[in-house]
Amino acid sequence: MATYTRKQFLNLGAVLAGGAAAAKLPVAAAQEPAAAEGAPELAVVNARVYTVDDALPRAEAFAVRRDRFAAVGSTDDVRNLVGPNTEVIDAGGMTVTPGFIDTHSHPSGVNELYGVDTNLRTVAEIQRALRTKALDTPPGRWVRGFMFDDTKVVDGPLHRTHLDEAVPDHPVNVAHRGGHTNWFNSHAFELAGITRDTPDPPDGRFARGPDGELSGMVAEHARDVFANVGEREDLTEEEQRTRAREGMAHISSLMTAAGLTTVHDAGAGRGRLVAYQDAREAGELRHRVYAMVRGPYENLRDAGVSTGLGDVWVRIGGFLYGADGSASVSTMRMSTPFEGRPDDYGILTMSQAEIHEVVEDAHRHNWQVGIHANGDVTIDMVLNAYERVLARWPHPDRRHRIEHCSLVNPDLLRRIRDTGSIPTPFWTYVHFHGEKWQNYGAERMEWMFAHRSFLDYDIPVAGASDYTPGPFSPLMAIQSMVTRRDFDGRVWGANQRVTVDEALRIGTLNGARASYEERDKGSITAGKLADFVVLERDPHDADPDDIKNIGVVRTVVGGRTVHSA
Numbered sequence: 001m002a003t004y005t006r007k008q009f010l011n012l013g014a015v016l017a018g019g020a021a022a023a024k025l026p027v028a029a030a031q032e033p034a035a036a037e038g039a040p041e042l043a044v045v046n047a048r049v050y051t052v053d054d055a056l057p058r059a060e061a062f063a064v065r066r067d068r069f070a071a072v073g074s075t076d077d078v079r080n081l082v083g084p085n086t087e088v089i090d091a092g093g094m095t096v097t098p099g100f101i102d103t104h105s106h107p108s109g110v111n112e113l114y115g116v117d118t119n120l121r122t123v124a125e126i127q128r129a130l131r132t133k134a135l136d137t138p139p140g141r142w143v144r145g146f147m148f149d150d151t152k153v154v155d156g157p158l159h160r161t162h163l164d165e166a167v168p169d170h171p172v173n174v175a176h177r178g179g180h181t182n183w184f185n186s187h188a189f190e191l192a193g194i195t196r197d198t199p200d201p202p203d204g205r206f207a208r209g210p211d212g213e214l215s216g217m218v219a220e221h222a223r224d225v226f227a228n229v230g231e232r233e234d235l236t237e238e239e240q241r242t243r244a245r246e247g248m249a250h251i252s253s254l255m256t257a258a259g260l261t262t263v264h265d266a267g268a269g270r271g272r273l274v275a276y277q278d279a280r281e282a283g284e285l286r287h288r289v290y291a292m293v294r295g296p297y298e299n300l301r302d303a304g305v306s307t308g309l310g311d312v313w314v315r316i317g318g319f320l321y322g323a324d325g326s327a328s329v330s331t332m333r334m335s336t337p338f339e340g341r342p343d344d345y346g347i348l349t350m351s352q353a354e355i356h357e358v359v360e361d362a363h364r365h366n367w368q369v370g371i372h373a374n375g376d377v378t379i380d381m382v383l384n385a386y387e388r389v390l391a392r393w394p395h396p397d398r399r400h401r402i403e404h405c406s407l408v409n410p411d412l413l414r415r416i417r418d419t420g421s422i423p424t425p426f427w428t429y430v431h432f433h434g435e436k437w438q439n440y441g442a443e444r445m446e447w448m449f450a451h452r453s454f455l456d457y458d459i460p461v462a463g464a465s466d467y468t469p470g471p472f473s474p475l476m477a478i479q480s481m482v483t484r485r486d487f488d489g490r491v492w493g494a495n496q497r498v499t500v501d502e503a504l505r506i507g508t509l510n511g512a513r514a515s516y517e518e519r520d521k522g523s524i525t526a527g528k529l530a531d532f533v534v535l536e537r538d539p540h541d542a543d544p545d546d547i548k549n550i551g552v553v554r555t556v557v558g559g560r561t562v563h564s565a
Contacts, residue, residue: 005271013017025294039083042530042559045075047091048538050501051524052098052509056301064530067312067558072526094553095538098523099261099503099531100474101511103424104370104403104464105261106179107255108272110384111136111146111468118145122155126174127166134167141231143167147468148183150217150329151435158183159209160216162332178469180326182223183216185516191229203349205331219331220347244275249284256563258473259552261531262288264424264515266370266403266466267320269295276314285563286555288531290317290515292370297362306366306514307433312529312558317515318368318401321358323350324378327429327448330439332374334407341439345377354383359385364402368516370401370424376412379405383415390419401514404466408450413457420485422514425449427463427477427506428470430493431548433546434486445493451481451506452496462514463507478539479547500540500547 040063049059051072062077063071063086071081082088118126118382126145134143150156163185171188189195198211204222207215218226227262235243255263265272268291279285291310293300297319300306307318325331325347330338333346355371359382362369373382379402386400389484398420405416405423416423426449430437437445447453464483465472481503485491500508512522521529536551555563 008501030384038065039086040070040081041086043082043088044087044091044096045078045088047092047096047299047534048093049096049524050504053523054524055525059524062524064559067530067560068525069524069528069530071235072524087563091534095535096524097533097535098508099521099555099557100259100507100531101262101264101463101522102255102260102465102467102472102474103264103462103511103514104292105255105263105267105467105472106266107248107251107467108244108275109249109251109254110243111247112158112241112254113250116145117147118150119147119149119177121153122153123153123158123162125152125164125197126158128543130163130172130174131166133168134550137170138231139169141233142171143172145172147177148174149177151433158216160185160189160214163216170312171226173226176329178326178328180331181217181219181329182226184218184226185216188230189214192225194225195319200288203347205347219329220325220349228409240271241274241278244271245278245282245284248275248279249282250278252284252286253254253563255472256286256557257552257557258475259533259555260287260472260474261533261555261557261562262290262511262515262517262521264290264292264317264464264511266292266372267294268292274471280313285313286557288312288557289314290316290517290520292320294320297367301361301365301367307368312520315515315517316334318370319358319362320370320372320403321350321355322372323355323382324348324373324375326469327374327404327426328433328436332406333377334375336444338439340439346375348378350381350513352384355381355385355443356388359400360389363389363395363398368399368401370403372403374404374406376407376409379408379412383412383419383421386419386421387415397516399514399516404464407448408453409447413450413453415455415458417457417459422455422462423459424464424514425451425454425546426464426466426470427451428465428473428480430484431480431486432471434488434490434492437486437490437492446495448493450493450496451498453500455498455502460510460513461506462511463503473508475535475539475550475552476548477507479507479544482547483544485545504539530556532556536565 042064046060059072061075063078063081073219076098116129118533172185204220207217209215331347333348338344359369371382373379399422401422405425481498482499509522512518534554536553539547553565
């Protein structure tokens with residue numbers, strides 16, 4: 001029987017992580033509950049365990065057999081179960097929680113490995129990064145930046161002419177981390193045939209300055225005109241597939257290091273599904289996946305596939321649509337205009353008729369639906385569709401989702417509850433994007449990212465980062481939901497604060513419920529998958545404004561260490 005003290009536990013991190021990599025992560029995981037007989041392979045004792053299980057909210061220890069929790073209770077009780085081959089970890093009072101679940105993210109990792117990072121703080125730094133990339137890029141080929149954040153550029157705003165100065169002879173596309181707006185240079189506009197006189201489409205916008213000239217920013221579906229102009233890197237199918245696998249391995253490592261054990265991929269197309277398969281077969285997929293699909297829906301539907309197909313590692317989730325703009329770049333569709341912009345109510349990207357059509361089709365084919373709806377107008381439209389299909393074709397537990405569900409009111413909350421819909425509001429946004437909330441105003445922020453109100457209406461709200469738009473750190477998320485305080489100390493919507501325990505539930509058990517998996521994950525409960533996180537400090541005891549800095553000592557998925565500090 002191997003027994004480790006807290007100090008040894010910490011020192012063994014690198015060794016155990018290396019061993020996990022050498023042995024590779026499991027290609028397939030046992031799905032049946034742990035057998036009643038036999039000693040556990042792993043026991044964690046002398047821990048401060050927050051189980052998120054109402055039957056036993058706190059514990060000292062637990063045992064793992066196969067890939068599931070076999071017992072949870074006191075240190076003495078669990079020690080009585082160990083055998084000669086059980087690995088026993090003495091946590092020395094460290095905090096253990098269930099593995100965290102991010103219910104809306106866009107994990108790829110390809111840009112992180114191969115793209116131009118424009119998450120920079122000055123125009124000159126952005127120009128330098130793009131210019132460096134252009135030096136190694138053949139003429140006529142796109143130069144692309146990612147993770148740009150306009151409100152964090154201290155000498156902004158970024159303008160088309162800045163991109164022209166840096167890269168005059170290539171088309172340039174700088175993608176905002178929010179995912180709904182991009183900045184283009186003059187060469188790109190010329191290739192697309194866009195001039196100052198080009199009208200905005202109904203579902204998009206070409207931003208202009210006071211002089212009427214194009215500023216470079218393009219929002220929503222107005223960006224579609226750039227899809228078929230300019231040259232792109234010519235990669236073979238095999239090269240694309242290799243990059244996708246490498247990117248997935250990279251982002252999976254980063255996410256599990258933050259404490260995530262399950263991630264809901266919001267918009268997985270064929271390429272992403274193949275990347276999951278390839279990374280898993282290579283032993284490089286460290287987190288579990290609930291894939292909210294886009295492109296393959298019709299093919300999957302016609303083949304008789306529906307929500308839930310898969311196993312405990314990769315499962316087909318709902319089908320995803322987008323019906324309005326972004327919260328972080330202020331394009332979401334609202335019933336009242338943005339602060340200081342009396343004629344700007346945001347952008348719709350789907351009509352009510354279109355929403356009705358896609359929801360009916362998916363619902364009648366036994367699919368969960370997730371619709372991106374930030375503004376109160378859009379949430380109302382989505383609920384109209386959910387109410388309609390549930391009335392005509394009742395389902396006992398459909399759990400259609402409202403992705404982001406940013407701006408609510410009492411009537412919307414009542415309807416969300418009554419339809420059994422699952423909201424997945426941003427959980428790191430209040431803290432990370434504080435400088436953006438002046439576009440909404442203090443009064444409106446009392447109803448945005450409304451975790452407190454969702455709980456008060458008995459709605460099992462889940463947590464979501466929307467990465468790349470928001471950071472995926474669950475510890476930052478807890479801090480953001482508990483304090484509602486941004487980087488500069490400003491509080492936005494103090495009435496929506498939740499407790500640490502409530503934040504833990506939002507990020508674990510409620511996340512599992514959003515994918516119909518609460519019987520398998522989300523709490524440290526005997527019979528559930530052994531997904532858990534060891535933290536260096538207890539967020540209950542920490543300075544609330546320092547929770548995001550709590551270190552993740554170890555992340556375990558199915559009883560196997562996938563990250564150790």
